[in-house]
Amino acid sequence: MKRNRHIPLRFVISLLLLTAAACNSKLDVKPGQHITPDEIRTAADVKAVLFGAYKSMQDFNAFGERYILIPDLLGSAGQVSFVGTFTEYRDIFNKAQVAQSLIAQGIWQRSYVTINGANVVLSKLDLLDAAEKDAVEGEARFVRALTYYELVNLFGQPYSAGNIGVNEAVPLVLEPTTVYDPEKDNKPRATVDAVYKQIVSDLTAAAATLPASYSDNNGRATKYAAQALLSKVYMAQARYTEAATAATEVISEGGFSLAATFDKAFNNVSGSTEDIFAMLQTDQSNGGSANSGLTTMYAAYNATPMAGRGDVRVDTNLYKIYGEHDDRRAFIYEGTGIAGGIGEYSRKWKDFYRAIPVIRLADIYLIRAEANARAGATIGGKTPLEDVNTVRVRAHAAALATVTAEQVVEERFRELAFEGDWLWTRKRLKMNIGTRSYNDPKMVLPVPQRERDVNELLSQNPGYDN
Amino acid sequence: MGMLLCMLQLGYAQQRTVMGRVTDATDGAVLPGVTVKVKGTTAGAFTNADGAFVVSVPSSAQTLVFTFLGYTDQEVDIAGRQEINVRLSAGNKILSEVMVVGYGTQAKRDLTGAIAKVSSGEIENFPAPSFESAIQGKAAGVVIESGSGKVGQGLKVRIRGTSSISASSQPLYVIDGLPVQTASVSDVNNEITNPVADINPNDIASIEVLKDAAAAAIYGARAANGVVLITTRKGKAGQKTVISLDLNSSWGKPTKKRGFLNAKQYVDLVEEAAVNDGRIDFANGYNGFGTEQEAIDVYKAYYESAILDRYAIGTDWRNQEVNTNWEDAIYRSVARGNQLNLSASDGNEKTRFFASGFYNAQDAIVINNKFTRYGGRLNLEHSATDKLSIGLNLSIARSQLDRVTQDNNYSTPGQLVAQLPISPVIDPATGKLNKRTLYANSLLDAALNSDKQTTFRSLGNAYANYNFLPWLSFRTEFGADVLSFYQERFIGKDATDGGGVGFGESASAQNVSFNTNNYFTVSPLLGAQHKLSAVIGMSYLQNDAKEVIAQGREYPSDAIKNLTGATSITFAGSVNNRYDFISYFLRANYSFNDRYLAGLSVRTDGSSRFGPDKRYGTFPAASLGWILSEEGFLKGSSVLNFLKLRASYGLTGNAEIGEYEYLSLYGISNYPSLPGFVPTQLGNPDLHWEKTAQADVGIEFGILANRLSGEVDYYNKRTTDLLLNVNIPSSTGFDVITRNLGKLRNQGLELTLNSVNIDGAFRWTTSFNIAFNKNRITDLRGQIIESGQQRAVEGEAIGVFYLPKYLGVDPATGDAQYMDKDGKPTSNYAQAVRTVVGNANPDYTGGFANNFSYKGVDLSAFFTFVQGNEIYNRAGAYQSSGFSGGFDNQTTEVLRRWQKPGDITDVPRISISYPTGQRASSRWIYDGSYIRLKMLTVGYTLPKQVLSVLKINSGRLYLSGYNLWTKTDYISDPEVNTTPLGSSSETDRNVAGGTDFYTIPQARTFVVGLNVKF
Secondary structure (H helix, E strand, O other), rough: OHHOOOHHHHHHHHHHHHHHHHHHHHHHHOOOOEOOOHOOOOOHHHHHHHHHHHHHHHHHOOOOOOHHHHHHHHHHOEEEEEEEOOHHHHHOOOOOOOOOOOOHHHHHHHHHHHHHHHHHHHHOOOOOOOOHHHHHHHHHHHHHEEEEHHHHHHHHOOOHHHHOOOOOOOOOOOOOOOOOHHHHHHOOOEEEHHHHHHHHHHHHHHHHHOOOOOOOOOOOOOOHHHHHHHHHHHHHHHHHHHHHHHHHHHHOOOOOOOOOOHHHOOOOOOOOOEEEEOOOOOOOOOOOOOOOOOOHHHHHOOOOOOOOOOOOOEEEHHHOOOOOOOOOOOOOOEEEEEOEEEEEEEEHHHOOOOOOOEEEEHHHHHHHHHHHHHHHHHOOOOOOHHHHHHHHOOOOOOOOOOOOOHHHHHHHHHHHOOOOOOHHHHHHHHOOOOOEOOOHHHHHHOOHHHHHOOOOOOOOOOOOOO | HHHHOOOHHHHHHEEEEEEEEEEEEEOEOOOOOOOOEOOOOOOEEOOOOOOEEEEEEEOOOOOOEOOOOOOOOEEEEEEOOOEEEEOOOOOOOOOEEEOOOOOOOEEEOOOOOOEEEEEEEHOOOOOOOOOOHHHHOOOEEEEEOOOOOOOOEEEEEEEEEOOOOOOOOOEEEEEOOEEEOOOOOOEEEOOEEOOHHHOOOOHHEEEEEEOOOHHHHHHHOOOOOOOEEEEEEOOOOOOEEEEEEEEEEEEEEOOOOOOOOOOHHHHHHHHHHHHHHHHHHHHHOOOOOOOHHHHHHHHHHHHHHHHHHHHOOOOOOOHOOOOHHHHOOOEEOOOOEEEEEEEEEEOOOOOOOEEEEEEEEEOOEEOOOOEEEEEEEEEEEEEOHOOOOOOOEEEEEEEEEEEEOOOOOOHHHHHHHOOOOOOEEEEOOOOOOOOOOOOOOHHHHHHHHHEEEEEEEEEEEEEEEEEOOOOOOEEEEEEEEEOOOOOOOOOOOOOOOOOOOOOEEEEEEEEEEEEEEEEEEEEEEEOOEEEEEEEEEEEEEEEEEEEEEEEEEEEOOOOOOOHHHOEEEEEEEEEEEEEEEEEEEEEEEEEEOOEEEEEEEEEEEEEOOOEEEEEEEEEEEEEEEEEHHHHHOOOOOOOOOEEEEEEEEEEEEOOOOOOOOOOOOOEEEEOOOOOEEEEEEOOOOOOOOEEEEEEEEEEEEEEEOOOOEEEEEEEEEEOOOOOEEEEEEEHOOEEEEEEEEEEEEEEEEEEEEEEEEOOOOOOEEEEEEEEEEEEEEEEOOOOOOOEOOEEOOOOOOOOEEEEEEEOEEOOOOOOEEEOOOOEEEEEEEEOEEEEEEHHHHHHHHEEEHHHHHHOEEEEEEEEEEEEEEEEEEEOHHHHHOOOOOOOOOEHHHHHHHHHOOOOOOOOOOOOOOOOOOOOOOOHHHEOEEEEEEEEEEEEOOOOOOHHHHHHOOOEEEEEEEEEEEEEEEEOEEEEEEEEHHHHOOHHHHHHHHEOOOOOOOOOOEEEEEEEEEO
């Protein structure tokens, strides 16, 4: 009897030990909706990381809103005004942004997510077949160059301000981050010159290897996207001959054409015939529809079919820059804002989930016109007047008889209003921004305080040290 | 084991055995730790956790003596008897209480750890969905903060302070041995909700809060924030079936309305702004006006047309044709609540049960917010043989929460106060709700939107207990916590966030925790002087969270509210997460001569939340106790009846971070037709447990025939290897990594006093508790951890307000002034420096209760108090800034504004075009201290004559009032916490606190109730 009594006890103890051993392996739990870096094993995986970088550029902290809206609000001297209650935007509009600006921080952070994605791709090219390796490399370089171009504009003094070897822009990160190593990863800001050199080098390489088009997608970077961006970069550097040459290549070989009417250049489901590079959006993949996104901010609260916040209003004075029958004048409408009041809004960003033109052909015509005018050339076989009138006629504006470089610039302001161009154009030409000088410290965003808190190598832009 | 067994058996070979069980004479509860002695000898034993004892007695023995502190001694004749069941009568119960301690029970007298107990009477019938609201102020060192007066919201619960920065600081909840899920599963865009609300408070028999390391370390890696043990009611043997019915009904209103300007005051201030702004414009020559009067006239005309005419929508604002009190529109005319509880319990030697059914419907004071819960419970225990008992605790509940949007949204009712008093509620032009208000009119949202979440919650725990030997038993428990959640949200086309197309969301989650505990309880017979009991075992927990969520837009009309009505699905996804804990634990408690106590516990935990090399952590604790009152020099003292000193030191851990944080991860991205991966997380394979070492010393005492008893504890909790979301340069492509970095400390003093002031027919008892906690971050290595206006700063308490310091108004200009870097006032906000200007943590918290009874009438008054915390009113920028933040209606605070040069005031000039003073600064910080009459109850127990006529066993009628009186300097209800409970980040919940942003105040509630037992 006594012996039997301990059988259940032994049984229980061995059962427990068995259970414990079985449970131990249960601690290896794989993530349910993420992958780990070792799961990037194939060419398709590397391309997926590249496509992830596109998604990152579509974020509201990038082209989904802020790359475009913030320069327009910051540079606004009577073009747009922020009438919503978000104090961060209001500060930018009032040129009252501080080093703690969450907008500056958001743009900075998102840009480097994009750059890191591109850098991961560039570090894993070995997984690709020779056939597509160069093209993928070009695409990643384009993404990186485009993002650095936005960063250098927003956080550094313009190229035109000179001192490019001294003026600081943003840290130049060209390797992917796999572990955090303060020695390696806390980088100082690179100079404006260094960032521009990297952009030009990436774009030149990309233009050489990218395909002319994709059979199945019009959202990806092509050879002409790289050329078009190069022409913009050359303009910023006042390298007019090169700018006109790059622009010509896009115009004559890219196969793009101006949309039949001005309104057809915007609010398109998958881009227009004049989009050289555009961010695509759908109702499932977009820059935001409640508190963020270009359309959210720009579309009136009573807009149909879907309401925006109506937080960014167009100044009525803007009517005055257009001629009476100019279609671009009619591109302004009246509406209400969620924070109250009635005002004018731009139709460019009226419909939700539509493609956001990043570089469109009209811009490139105007670049060639201006570059030719400044260089006294007719690169591409067209006079500045012909190129400007190409753009004007499409908008049903009266054709001009003569044109100067300054008039081309005015045409830019008319054509590219609300597309985040105004500030950069004025800066590169050293034109005043309202009452401020083109190199006014407040026309440059602060290096986010958060970044300086974690990386003491980062200097602050003038005017933000408090 | 076998050896030990043999030795023990040899020692007692010549004797006979007597066994039995000791229970409380009044309520039948088992009494562990009762001394059983053979009269005239030193031989004897103690009862075990089930109240059972086995004692070997010499064949000559005649009598056994049962002694237990707080109970009357009892002598029992044992001649010719082998089984003896004894019922002891209580003398004073305070010290004889049985405490649930995790994998067992212990007599309070023998405890060497710090445990606070709240019994059922204090949590029953409270007019809030979740029991935590009822224990606020009742247990020293347990601080419970509501987010707002909305119902079903998450609560911030802190035991002895916040001990983490980026990991959760909420305690672990264990119900009848089963660790339960407490994380909100609700919509991440709204405030968090509280899954603990699925538990019916009236099913709870007691709540024990394990506070120090000695008490909590048995829960090892999950215990650093304290452990809340919830024990549900059980059936008792040897009684008739008790059927109990509880009914109550409540009526609630807000404790406080803030008070906004009426139409006349509003119009006057707008006119004043025009004068001020005209003067400023003229003085600075902004618009080149010829005279000051011209400037004023232009501003006046502009403000009248842009504000007054526009928002009066045709009504005569000059004569106050409309004078809307929008604040009133936030609230229901009365918030109703109804509770019904019906329970039955009974049992015999073989089988005991407790069964209940419950229904609870509680309106919030704010419109459209309501909580409803119904369900049932069955707790069953069966003694199959004298060795084997089996049982089941099973509860099922359905709860439904009807919600409004979070405090940050225009669409939330709380923001209605921003609307202008000159705006009518109904648009005279349409006869419908006014759509031409300053901000989108959230009454439209209230009318068109719906947001309902339904939770089915099953908690089941089956167990078997087998007594191998009188001193050795084994218990196995298998439990599951099944939380099935369904949420349906709809926003009408015309609502604020409806975008003109309508919006819908449907989310469904199935979160299942499976848990097993298996342990031996050993209580060897070592003679009367030595009492040893030990628990050794293991437990395994697996939690699977699965969720599906879909969102859509473009509804043909508001008639169909589910996703079928959405013709465009904009998002759909499913999520699976799992975590596992495997644990081994050991606890031993030893007492010598009934006066020297020692305790030891060790637990080793393994968790899936850490990398393969860092998975396991071991958490030991040791404690000592000395019952001085048993010593010769104190024994028999007529004044001092009980005195115990205790001290403990031990280690506990925290792993309450998300899953997979040690891994580098890529997430999925959905760029149109280009599915991809985006790097989302930079891993840290060295990530491991956050550790808290806690020292505690305590004194427990009872004096004057135990009429006054109490407990004092001092503790020092040092948390190291903080699981910290460390900011890294974003140029890496990542913002944060989780690292073990930093240290913080909570140091404090707790005092609890209970007294019987007057005993007899008229009885008056008092209980009082107060807890001081000082939190300090001792090391962050320069990290800056920020949440809104608050920060974790080295050398300061967690969550200090870090803002420019407001220095009042410049008497010359009426401009707001801030402190600049030289300590001088400046009106230029950009030159103001940010510094520590306030602290959201209280210096002390506590409660104070008085209970009176005379014959059938009882009266109790319970106060809670919080002292020394500060509240930041983030809405001040809009609602009290004199239009500097917008045209919003203003609080009456602005009536004491600066008006002319020389005025000395703290409220700057009124201005629309030249704002001043609205920005984040210490201007919006207020003292949040309060004392509040949390509850006042009058009850009447029906006399025996009435009972016999009604044929019931007992009956009580009561009337209660909650939050009837509050003393505070805060401008609204002081129990506010918008930010932490509106955020999905643990860092926010720890660092932020005490922020008000259009927060709904608490309810003042009257309850009428009835309890009948059949």
